[in-house]
Amino acid sequence: xxxxxxxxxxxxxxxxxxxxxxxxxxxxxxxxxxxxxxxxxxxxxxxxxxxxxxxxxxxxxxxxxxxxxxxxxxxxxxxxxxxxxxxxxxxxxxxxxxxxxxxxxxxxxxxxxxxxxxxxxxxxxxxxxxxxxxxxxxxxxxxxxxxxxxxxxxxxxxxxxxxxxxxxxxxxxxxxxxxxxxxxxxxxxxxxxxxxxxxxxxxxxxxxxxxxxxxxxxxxxxxxxxxxxxxxxxxxxxxxxxxxxxxxxxxxxxxxxxxxxxxxxxxxxxxxxxxxxxxxxxxxxxxxxxxxxxxxxxxxxxxxxxxxxxxxxxxxxxxxxxxxxxxxxxxxxxxxxxxxxxxxxxxxxxxxxxxxxxxxxxxxxxxxxxxxxxxxxxxxxxxxxxxxxxxxxxxxxxxxxxxxxxxxxxxxxxxxxxxxxxxxxxxxxxxxxxxxxxxxxxxxxxxxxxxxx
Amino acid sequence: xxxxxxxxxxxxxxxxxxxxxxxxxxxxxxxxxxxxxxxxxxxxxxxxxxxxxxxxxxxxxxxxxxxxxxxxxxxxxxxxxxxxxxxxxxxxxxxxxxxxxxxxxxxxxxxxxxxxxxxxxxxxxxxxxxxxxxxxxxxxxxxxxxxxxxxxxxxxxxxxxxxxxxxxxxxxxxxxxxxxxxxxxxxxxxxxxxxxxxxxxxxxxxxxxxxxxxxxxxxxxxxxxxxxxxxxxxxxxxxxxxxxxxxxxxxxxxxxxxxxxxxxxxxxxxxxxxxxxxxxxxxxxxxxxxxxxxxxxxxxxxxxxxxxxxxxxxxxxxxxxxxxxxxxxxxxxxxxxxxxxxxxxxxxxxxxxxxxxxxxxxxxxxxxxxxxxxxxxxxxxxxxxxxxxxxxxxxxxxxxxxxxxxxxxxxxxxxxxxxxxxxxxxxxxxx
Numbered sequence: 001x002x003x004x005x006x007x008x009x010x011x012x013x014x015x016x017x018x019x020x021x022x023x024x025x026x027x028x029x030x031x032x033x034x035x036x037x038x039x040x041x042x043x044x045x046x047x048x049x050x051x052x053x054x055x056x057x058x059x060x061x062x063x064x065x066x067x068x069x070x071x072x073x074x075x076x077x078x079x080x081x082x083x084x085x086x087x088x089x090x091x092x093x094x095x096x097x098x099x100x101x102x103x104x105x106x107x108x109x110x111x112x113x114x115x116x117x118x119x120x121x122x123x124x125x126x127x128x129x130x131x132x133x134x135x136x137x138x139x140x141x142x143x144x145x146x147x148x149x150x151x152x153x154x155x156x157x158x159x160x161x162x163x164x165x166x167x168x169x170x171x172x173x174x175x176x177x178x179x180x181x182x183x184x185x186x187x188x189x190x191x192x193x194x195x196x197x198x199x200x201x202x203x204x205x206x207x208x209x210x211x212x213x214x215x216x217x218x219x220x221x222x223x224x225x226x227x228x229x230x231x232x233x234x235x236x237x238x239x240x241x242x243x244x245x246x247x248x249x250x251x252x253x254x255x256x257x258x259x260x261x262x263x264x265x266x267x268x269x270x271x272x273x274x275x276x277x278x279x280x281x282x283x284x285x286x287x288x289x290x291x292x293x294x295x296x297x298x299x300x301x302x303x304x305x306x307x308x309x310x311x312x313x314x315x316x317x318x319x320x321x322x323x324x325x326x327x328x329x330x331x332x333x334x335x336x337x338x339x340x341x342x343x344x345x346x347x348x349x350x351x352x353x354x355x356x357x358x359x360x361x362x363x364x365x366x367x368x369x370x371x372x373x374x375x376x377x378x379x380x381x382x383x384x385x386x387x388x389x390x391x392x393x394x395x396x397x398x399x400x401x402x403x404x405x406x407x408x409x410x411x412x413x414x415x416x417x418x419x420x421x422x423x424x425x426x427x428x429x430x431x432x433x434x435x436x437x438x439x440x441x442x443x444x445x446x447x448x449x450x451x452x453x
Numbered sequence: 454x455x456x457x458x459x460x461x462x463x464x465x466x467x468x469x470x471x472x473x474x475x476x477x478x479x480x481x482x483x484x485x486x487x488x489x490x491x492x493x494x495x496x497x498x499x500x501x502x503x504x505x506x507x508x509x510x511x512x513x514x515x516x517x518x519x520x521x522x523x524x525x526x527x528x529x530x531x532x533x534x535x536x537x538x539x540x541x542x543x544x545x546x547x548x549x550x551x552x553x554x555x556x557x558x559x560x561x562x563x564x565x566x567x568x569x570x571x572x573x574x575x576x577x578x579x580x581x582x583x584x585x586x587x588x589x590x591x592x593x594x595x596x597x598x599x600x601x602x603x604x605x606x607x608x609x610x611x612x613x614x615x616x617x618x619x620x621x622x623x624x625x626x627x628x629x630x631x632x633x634x635x636x637x638x639x640x641x642x643x644x645x646x647x648x649x650x651x652x653x654x655x656x657x658x659x660x661x662x663x664x665x666x667x668x669x670x671x672x673x674x675x676x677x678x679x680x681x682x683x684x685x686x687x688x689x690x691x692x693x694x695x696x697x698x699x700x701x702x703x704x705x706x707x708x709x710x711x712x713x714x715x716x717x718x719x720x721x722x723x724x725x726x727x728x729x730x731x732x733x734x735x736x737x738x739x740x741x742x743x744x745x746x747x748x749x750x751x752x753x754x755x756x757x758x759x760x761x762x763x764x765x766x767x768x769x770x771x772x773x774x775x776x777x778x779x780x781x782x783x784x785x786x787x788x789x790x791x792x793x794x795x796x797x798x799x800x801x802x803x804x805x806x807x808x809x810x811x812x813x814x815x816x817x818x819x820x821x822x823x824x825x826x827x828x829x830x831x832x833x834x835x836x837x838x839x840x841x842x843x844x845x846x847x848x849x850x851x852x853x854x855x856x857x858x859x860x861x862x863x864x865x866x867x868x869x870x871x872x873x874x875x876x877x878x879x880x881x882x883x884x
Contacts, residue, residue, distance in 0.1 A: 042661040042662070042663060043661055204785070204789050204790060205789040205790060205792065206789060206790050206791060206792040206793045206794075207793065208792055208793035209789060209792040209793070275785075289748040289749075290748075291748055292748070319498035319499055319688065319749075320498065320688065320690070320729065320732045320733055321498060321728060321729060321732045321744075321745045322498075322748070323732065323734075324731070324732035324734075324742055324744050324745075325744050325745070327734065328742075328744050346661065346662070347734070348662075348736060349733075349734035349735060349736045350734050352734065352736050353734050376736050386663065387662065387663060388736070390662045390663045390665070390666035391662055391666075391691070391736065392665075392666070392669065392689075392691035392692055392694060392695040393691055393694065393735065393736075394690060394691055394694045394718050394719075394730070394733065394735065395694065396694040396695045396714075399666040399669060399670070399695060400666055400670075401663050401664060401665070401666035401667030401668075401669075401670060402663035402664075402666075402667075403667075405631045405633065405634075405664075406631075406661075
């Protein structure tokens with residue numbers, strides 16, 4: 001099976017007034033399907049830049065002089081790379097902005113829908129003046145309106161007899177996903193299966209309540225304008241221009257679909273373990289606690305069943321007990337959702353818990369990638385070793401800091417960027433940038449110490 | 454004893470439209486002691502009041518209530534505790550007048566400020582960007598008249614060396630420094646007047662792990678060299694494990710457990726400490742953890758009795774269940790999980806503080822069964838004492854809550870949990 005995402009030799013530079021900031025200097029990374037990959041490193045090593053770079057969300061002063069981000073056999077960064085190859089040193093943020101706008105357009109069907117991101121600090125990534133339900137619903141409305149339309153349509157088409165059949169099917173198969181999907185396809189009710197399965201999987205309500213709720217999924221009343229709109233959106237798989245541009249129509253479209261978005265938001269939040277979701281969707285971000293906000297942001301990222309979810313520091317804004325809740329949640333969704341995850345964090349212990357593989361970043365490069373166990377117990381790169389020995393433990397074992405500071409990315413040291421702080425550095429380290437050397441079957445380390453071993 | 458606090462409370466008034474209408478009980482009845490040359494850790498989640506305790510101890514904030522005795526000989530302290538136990542007010546006042554920080558005027562405090570100092574959390578905002586490092590470090594020496602200006606300059610240079618920075622840094626400004634270097638400067642400033650007590654308020658939480666390790670080693674070195682007593686306030690339990698000898702665990706403004714570090718961290722007794730320890734991710738360990746439900750409570754209207762009971766996995770009858778908490782869970786059960794049994798038309802409401810009325814059913818039998826079946830999972834149901842029937846409704850009576858105290862555990866620590874009350878009415882099943 002091919003990889004979900006491949007990053008090849010990615011370079012990112014920021015053109016600032018105080019010089020060229022080399023944020024990424026050749027990142028190579030593969031994300032397998034269904035895998036959870038952790039990215040660890042100190043602040044300023046380029047973890048977040050990499051996440052944003054994959055999403056093409058970097059600001060206009062960022063250039064991509066080299067490298068590719070391959071997703072679904074397409075290179076996501078070829079336009080800005082071509083631009084920066086073309087202009088070289090005469091980089092102009094204004095022109096780059098034009099290019100990035102084109103990239104944004106090209107990314108529209110991917111961003112938020114097939115690759116989504118959980119941003120750092122939920123308080124700043126949620127809009128303080130909009131209710132939660134609106135914000136979750138909107139992410140579906142913007143990226144995949146047909147999904148909402150299908151749900152409404154299925155409810156209006158479903159007859160009481162069909163939903164009763166659905167209930168007995170669920171009871172007979174104990175909520176088997178494939179048979180429910182088949183049932184929905186057979187009866188031309190695509191969109192009802194997720195609603196029925198959601199109700200069925202709820203643990204907090206009585207079975208008779210569930211049956212009642214599933215039976216209530218039938219006979220959604222609709223006037224003929226709404227029906228026409230919904231039909232059109234389902235058929236076009238998006239909102240056609242005449243529905244989004246004509247003032248009165250666009251308002252109806254928005255109203256009908258956002259109402260459904262709110263409904264879906266309630267389902268999503270409930271499945272992420274928020275009680276009283278019907279109350280929460282009407283609240284504003286400031287009314288929620290840190291853990292709830294984090295769940296809301298995760299709900300937004302999962303709303304469109306993406307193939308890749310990038311989580312940027314999902315637990316660094318919350319307390320340790322809430323962090324435990326979020327970690328358990330991430331562990332649960334990774335089994336229930338068929339997505340690959342990239343988890344970015346400065347806390348190795350957090351990554352150790354949820355990840356299959358961990359990549360260590362230093363000064364805009366990946367210095368070591370290995371399965372979680374290998375990297376924690378047999379770290380190869382001196383930086384990884386020192387990083388792990390710097391983490392204080394509950395046993396109070398002696399910790400050792402790494403001498404010196406993170407290098408200034410405006411003047412990255414020659415050769416291996418870690419050599420000024422590395423106790424094992426020798427001549428070659430100062431001159432030649434180490435390549436990724438394979439070690440064992442699945443470990444890569446960028447360090448000359450392991451050359452020829 | 455370096456410092457000892459008794460019944461320390463800090464309530465912040467919440468402003469209403471015209472007058473303050475309520476108060477946020479940030480710190481409530483906290484007792485804390487630090488021996489000479491001892492490092493004590495204070496851990497807790499954000500909002501638990503740990504920073505407020507630190508500031509109240511050295512009177513950067515004035516506590517609402519309580520007593521703080523500073524640098525008191527152990528004999529006098531024993532005397533004080535005896536007097537406190539006997540509630541001998543005169544004797545208490547006599548000792549407190551000599552040692553209390555709270556009874557000093559601000560001019561009397563000034564020389565004492567030499568002896569106690571603080572390092573703040575964020576080195577980016579605690580250093581004045583318009584002052585040179587030499588001036589930053591000299592400032593406490595000059596303001597407490599520790600030494601003359603000329604001596605202060607020389608000492609500032611020495612201190613820079615002491616914390617591992619080159620002497621030529623004295624002419625630099627804070628913006629030229631990295632986070633770790635700034636925190637070193639903040640430490641140099643704090644130790645400039647040879648204090649006996651240092652309050653470290655989250656000294657490493659703004660730093661990367663590799664730099665954090667450097668700072669921790671620096672602090673440990675200084676502690677061993679000068680024998681400074683330290684109060685280490687942090688949310689990072691591993692940092693406490695590295696530096697401290699004793700640990701206090703705080704939750705929602707109260708101390709939940711305190712004792713020897715090794716005992717508290719390895720074998721926590723209080724249910725909150727247990728959950729806290731199991732929440733800490735440890736490298737190379739997959740563990741079964743107790744995940745706490747919900748969030749820390751609102752401290753304007755704190756939970757009755759034990760403040761942890763709404764989230765506690767082993768809370769029992771008298772932990773402080775209020776009628777509102779029980780109503781919420783009952784409603785959820787009757788209208789959700791047991792909808793099939795009770796159907797529509799059941800309405801649950803409070804009547805007074807300790808009774809609940811369930812309208813629409815008189816089936817006390819069923820409700821008792823349901824309570825018995827669900828109470829291990831939904832702890833608030835444990836608060837139900839009796840289910841009675843009236844003409845057209847069911848009446849539920851609740852247990853009276855008991856306020857927990859600090860109870861001594863077997864191995865010399867103290868735990869604020871009713872499970873540890875000696876001779877308690879604890880049913881064996883909950884232990």
